[in-house]
Amino acid sequence: DIVMTQTPLSLSVTPGQPASISCKSSQSLMHSDGKTYLYWFLQKPGQSPRLLIYEVSNRFSGVPDRFSGGGSGTDFTLKISRVEAEDVGVYYCMQTIHLPLTFGGGTKVEMK
């Protein structure tokens, strides 16, 4: 199974300041079709996960442009340029290149 490792476990951020979350996979997530199958989700308390980023760097419809994803191969990053109060929750990365699909352990983002 592909192991997804997220760091940090938690993040306390001042509103308006940037935040960055790392996700490392135990194998390359790049497919022979040229795409890299790494996704980012945000789960707010009491809610279902919500898709933020697909295929490393593509913002899903309706996701604010303060969210950006990057990386390649086995190293990926989610960045929030200026954190807002509504961004609190747990962020998960997920790979879909190999079965079983696997998630990172999550990064909890809180406001200072």
Added chain:
Amino acid sequence: QVQLVQSGAEVKKPGSSVKVSCKASGGSFSNFTISWVRQAPGQGLEWMGRIIPMLGVTNYAQKFQGRVTITADDSMSTAYMELSSLRSEDAAMYFCARDLSLVIMPGVRPFDIWGQGTKVAVSA
């Protein structure tokens, strides 16, 4: 806009089975794969398996192989996840999510739509 609506909370005894449903409304069901993901209290997300309703093809995580059965009724636009031999560690929130599309559809991405979750408690 497609919504996935799951069945209500369940309380089950150890050793029994639970069957959770996930009904798609407001759009196509047949062209998609449906995945099931669970989340134990205070824990992360764990993929259990998925089904292509149109074909009846399933994939399961090894961890749940033999205990989980995912089915679908295409005519009812409903997918089901049945977990047997329940133990206390199976107490969790269970989510269905729209996974891969079998056809190219603008604006549609894997895991863009999730059900609201179904809480399963396991208690003697």
